[in-house]
Amino acid sequence: MSTDTTTVVLGDRPLAIDEVVAVARHHAPVEISDAAWGRVRQARTVIEGLAEDTVAHYGVSTGFGALATTHIPHDKRTQLQRSLVRSHAAGMGEAVEEEVVRALMLLRVQTLATGRTGVREETLRLYLALLQRGITPVVHEYGSLGCSGDLAPLSHCALVLMGEGDVVVDGTRQPAADALAAADLAPVELHEKEGLALINGTDGMLGMLCLAIHDLRRLLTTADIATAMSVEGLLGTDDVFAADLQALRPQPGQALSAANMRAVLSDSPIRDSHRDPAACTRVQDAYSLRCAPQVHGGARDTVEHAATIAGHELASAIDNPVVTLDGRVESNGNFHGAPVAYVLDFLAIVAADVASMSERRTDRFLDVKRSNGLPPFLADDPGTDSGLMIAQYTAAGMVSEMKRLAAPASVDSIPSSAMQEDHVSMGWAGARKLRRSVDALARVVAVELHTAARGIALRAPLRPAPATAAVIDALAKHGRTEPGPDRFAAPDLAAAHLAVVDGSVLAAAESATGPLA
Numbered sequence: 001m002s003t004d005t006t007t008v009v010l011g012d013r014p015l016a017i018d019e020v021v022a023v024a025r026h027h028a029p030v031e032i033s034d035a036a037w038g039r040v041r042q043a044r045t046v047i048e049g050l051a052e053d054t055v056a057h058y059g060v061s062t063g064f065g066a067l068a069t070t071h072i073p074h075d076k077r078t079q080l081q082r083s084l085v086r087s088h089a090a091g092m093g094e095a096v097e098e099e100v101v102r103a104l105m106l107l108r109v110q111t112l113a114t115g116r117t118g119v120r121e122e123t124l125r126l127y128l129a130l131l132q133r134g135i136t137p138v139v140h141e142y143g144s145l146g147c148s149g150d151l152a153p154l155s156h157c158a159l160v161l162m163g164e165g166d167v168v169v170d171g172t173r174q175p176a177a178d179a180l181a182a183a184d185l186a187p188v189e190l191h192e193k194e195g196l197a198l199i200n201g202t203d204g205m206l207g208m209l210c211l212a213i214h215d216l217r218r219l220l221t222t223a224d225i226a227t228a229m230s231v232e233g234l235l236g237t238d239d240v241f242a243a244d245l246q247a248l249r250p251q252p253g254q255a256l257s258a259a260n261m262r263a264v265l266s267d268s269p270i271r272d273s274h275r276d277p278a279a280c281t282r283v284q285d286a287y288s289l290r291c292a293p294q295v296h297g298g299a300r301d302t303v304e305h306a307a308t309i310a311g312h313e314l315a316s317a318i319d320n321p322v323v324t325l326d327g328r329v330e331s332n333g334n335f336h337g338a339p340v341a342y343v344l345d346f347l348a349i350v351a352a353d354v355a356s357m358s359e360r361r362t363d364r365f366l367d368v369k370r371s372n373g374l375p376p377f378l379a380d381d382p383g384t385d386s387g388l389m390i391a392q393y394t395a396a397g398m399v400s401e402m403k404r405l406a407a408p409a410s411v412d413s414i415p416s417s418a419m420q421e422d423h424v425s426m427g428w429a430g431a432r433k434l435r436r437s438v439d440a441l442a443r444v445v446a447v448e449l450h451t452a453a454r455g456i457a458l459r460a461p462l463r464p465a466p467a468t469a470a471v472i473d474a475l476a477k478h479g480r481t482e483p484g485p486d487r488f489a490a491p492d493l494a495a496a497h498l499a500v501v502d503g504s505v506l507a508a509a510e511s512a513t514g515p516l517a
Contacts, residue, residue, distance in 0.1 A: 004028035008106075011036020011113035014315035015106075017307065020210040023131070024103035030131055032113045032124070039115025040124060043323040047118035050329055051077075051192045058321055058331055060192045081190035085162060088155035088199055091140030096153075096432075098168060101139050103207025104150070105131050105157055107314075108198065116317035117197035118329070123188050126161050127198075133183050138166040138173065139204075145416060146337035146427030148320060150204035153428070158198035163187030193321075201318045202337045208431035209310050209340055212347055215438050216303050219445065220296055221516050222500055223354055224257050225509045226448045227292040228264035229468050230361040233455035235274050235372040236285040238265045241293060253304070254297025256517035261293065263513040268465035270456065286370075288360040295357050299350035306343035313340055337427030341410035344430035351437045352402035355444040359395040362448045365455045366392055378454045378483065385486045388451055391493060395447040398440040405433045405440075446496035449505060453481040467512035474508035475499050 004026040008019045011033045022028035050057045056071050072080050109127050112119045130137070137160040143152025159165035160176040164187075167179045180187055190198075231238060241258040265271055284290060321331045364370045366377045366388060379387030409430035415422040453472045456464045464472070475481045479495020499505050510516055 007031060009033050010106075010110045011039070011115075014311070015110055016314070017210045017213055017310060020103055020106060020207060020314075021214045023106045024099045024207060024211065027102075027134065030106065030109075030128070032109070032128060036113040036115065037121065040113060040119065040121055043115040043118045044120050046323050046327050046329065047193045057329060060321075060329070077192050078189060081192070081195035082162065084195035085155050085158045085190065085199065086164070088151050089159045089165065091143035091152045091156055093141030095138045095168075095173075096141055097435075098136050099211065100204070100208055100435075101136050101153075101157070102131065103211060104139070104153060104204045105137075107203035107207055108154060108157070108201055111201055111203070111317050111319065112197060114317040116322050116324075117319040118193045118323045119197040120188075120191060120194060123161060123190065123194055123198075126185060126188055127157075129183070129185055130157075130160065130167075133185075134169060135160070135176075135179050135183060135185075136168045137176070138168060141432065144204060144428035145414065145421075146202070146205060146341055146425035146429070147335060147421055147423070149199070149201040149318065149335040149337065150428050151199050153204045154199040154201060158190075158195065161188055161198070162190065196321075197319055200320050200335050202313065202335065202340055202427065203318075205337055205340045205344065205425075205427035205431040206310065206313050208435060209306065209344055209347075210314075212344075212431075212434050212438050213303055213307050213310060215442075216299075216347065216351065218503065218506060219438070219441055219500070220257070220300055220303065220354065221260060222449075222505050223358060223441075223445050224260035224292075224296055224516070225264050225467070225471060225505060226358060226445050226452060227289070227296070227361065228261040229452035229456065229464075229471065230365070230448060231261070231285070231289050231292075232265055232268055232270050232464055232468055233374075233452045233459065234285075234289065234361075234364055234370075235270070236289045238262060238271060240285070240290050241265075246293060249294075251294075251297050251301060253300030254293045256300060257296040258293035260513075260516045263516060264467040264509055265465055266467070266513070268468065269463045270459055271465070273462055286360075286364065288357050288364065292357060295353060299354050302346050302350045306347055309339055309343045336423075337425035338410065341425040341427030341430050344427060344434050345406075345408035345410050348402075348408075348430070348434045348437045349406045351434070351441045352399070352406040355395075355399045355402050355441045358444050358448045359392070359399045362388075362392050362395055362451045365451045371455070374455055374458055378451065378458065380483060380485045387486070388454065388489075391447050391451065391489060394493065395444045398444050402437050402440050402444075405437045409433065442500050443493075443497050446500045447493060449475060449500065450481060450493060450496040454483055457481070457483050465512075467509045470508040470512045471505055474504045478504065 137157040144150040376382040377387030379385035409426040
């Protein structure tokens with residue numbers, strides 16, 4: 001099952017974004033430290049002491065949400081926990097991706113292992129075993145308002161601990177009870193406070209944020225490569241990317257993107273062919289070429305801001321109530337998803353803008369009035385052939401969708417729980433739309449790369465930069481990039497997309513440039 005052999009140890013320190021990705025996406029092994037198990041046992045003794053108290057304690061001897069003032073007698077508390085999980089496992093729609101559920105599970109296990117939630121060791125060991133054995137609960141697209149945390153998604157996971165609901169194992173959906181039995185695992189009966197401990201966190205939206213940050217970091221570097229290739233193929237200039245010009249506006253991301261573009265364009269015979277001012281009368285390139293470091297750099301800086309927020313969240317122990325270091329059990333509002341929801345929306349905005357600029361560069365290649373000598377639509381026989389006309393339509397359609405996805409979810413709030421939860425974050429919705437936006441960005445950049453590769457080929461006998469040549473070779477290994485009569489276009493675009501998401505484009509460029517930022 002595991003494709004990453006580095007064990008991720010939980011409970012003693014915050015997780016890193018790359019560790020979340022390793023467990024969620026690559027099934028890296030995971031375990032809990034001995035010290036963490038000790039803290040889990042210690043916190044549980046606090047909860048068990050309060051369970052015998054004649055004073056009501058929220059989540060231990062009371063109902064939940066608007067029913068927090070209702071005292072629950074001893075003989076009904078096990079049923080209370082069962083009822084909480086069953087009623088809150090109310091998701092609808094398609095099942096979300098396995099990597100999202102695994103990220104959610106990992107982050108909840110990490111919080112449980114901090115010893116701040118009061119969960120029993122037996123319950124936590126079963127949750128850990130689900131991750132270790134690749135037993136993934138079925139979690140649905142709709143159900144979370146992002147406050148109190150991701151209640152419905154986490155409840156679908158908690159339901160599996162009780163031996164109920166459905167799971168996916170090795171790609172096959174089956175009843176949780178059957179999967180647990182096959183793995184020689186016994187379901188647990190939840191005790192006081194455990195229901196809340198299992199479902200009261202921002203783990204789903206945070207897991208998707210971590211995955212998005214990881215993917216956007218690679219995609220923005222790949223977008224820098226695509227931009228450089230477009231500048232080259234459109235006979236643009238790299239002079240505007242000079243380090244001293246970028247330093248006049250010391251935005252960190254801008255400097256990194258410009259440096260990447262300079263590296264990819266280095267030693268380009270195509271670029272050298274029009275350095276003579278007498279031969280090249282254009283004074284300035286269009287914004288989609290000239291201002292790319294500013295846009296990509298702003299996106300980079302926004303991603304790093306999001307990574308800072310994710311880092312704070314990864315260092316958190318989110319539950320309500322929570323067991324404090326001095327043994328108190330206190331209610332709090334840390335489950336509110338606002339900090340995560342905001343940056344999820346920010347990332348959808350910058351992803352849409354980077355994609356919008358990429359599509360404009362693609363379009364320039366296809367227009368004889370702006371492509372500087374290339375055939376219409378890069379067609380072999382314009383009129384008979386349409387070339388890449390509709391590839392640009394496809395990119396434009398995705399960019400339009402991304403603009404709609406950039407509308408923020410976090411500004412919306414629909415009160416719930418009889419007005420007890422009267423302001424919610426909608427962070428889960430923000431995370432779901434960001435995943436679609438990140439996927440679309442990869443596809444839009446792939447269209448630009450495919451287009452630039454064909455445009456550069458049409459500049460022969462002029463040769464491209466070494467980095468560009470390496471990228472074109474990598475694209476050719478996935479699918480066809482060479483000019484010629486029209487052919488079935490979708491497989492070529494799918495091949496370019498695969499080369500983007502599997503890292504082939506980035507690796508090819510770096511084989512010539514060295515590491516890119």
